Amino acid sequence: MGRKKSPLKILRWRLEWLLYLALEVLIRLVPLSWTMAIGRGLGRLAVYAVPSRMQMVRRYLRLCFGKELSKEERETLARRVMTRTGENLFASVKTALLPPSKIQSLVDIEGLEHLQKAKEKGKGVVIILMHTGNWEIMAQIGFLIDPGNTTGAFYRPLNNPY
Helix, strand or coil: CCCCCCHHHHHHHHHHHHHHHHHHHHHHHCCHHHHHHHHHHHHHHHHHHCHHHHHHHHHHHHHHHHHHCCHHHHHHHHHHHHHHHHHHHHHHHHHCCCCHHHHHHHCCCCCHHHHHHHHHCCCCCCCCCCCCCCHHHHHHCHHHHCCCCCCCCCCCCCCCCC
16 A cells, blocks of 8 residues: 555646646647647747756756867757657647547658568568657557557656546
8 A cells, every 4th residue: 555645736737737638738729730839839838937847858868979069059959958858748738639640630650661571481570769759650650650559658657647
């Protein structure tokens, strides 16, 4: 059994959940292009509004690129990461609500010939995707990659149980 959660924590989770539901309703009303634009704008705002997240992005870029990129180039890239993350977060809310036919019209998949070669050899396939991106689409595109076969995705449960 887990520890009992405080009433304040439960209240916070419920408020977050209600905020998410309200956001989802609003996002249903606007086109995907608007949703992405709003997400980009909020991602740009997050550069200043969430300095701890920006510092983390800077740190990771410094670890990944070291002397390969100048400080100015890393800063430009960090801002792009924040902008794209906002866009992906908002687009994920919208795309989670889309039917498979609409998802198919939004996604281009390259390299399926490699999958076909493995199948012809009678081998199973593990497809590994990058960590960043539209997670909702990535979890749903199995039917596009290999129709008729079972696919699955790993995920980490959200901190908020609601």
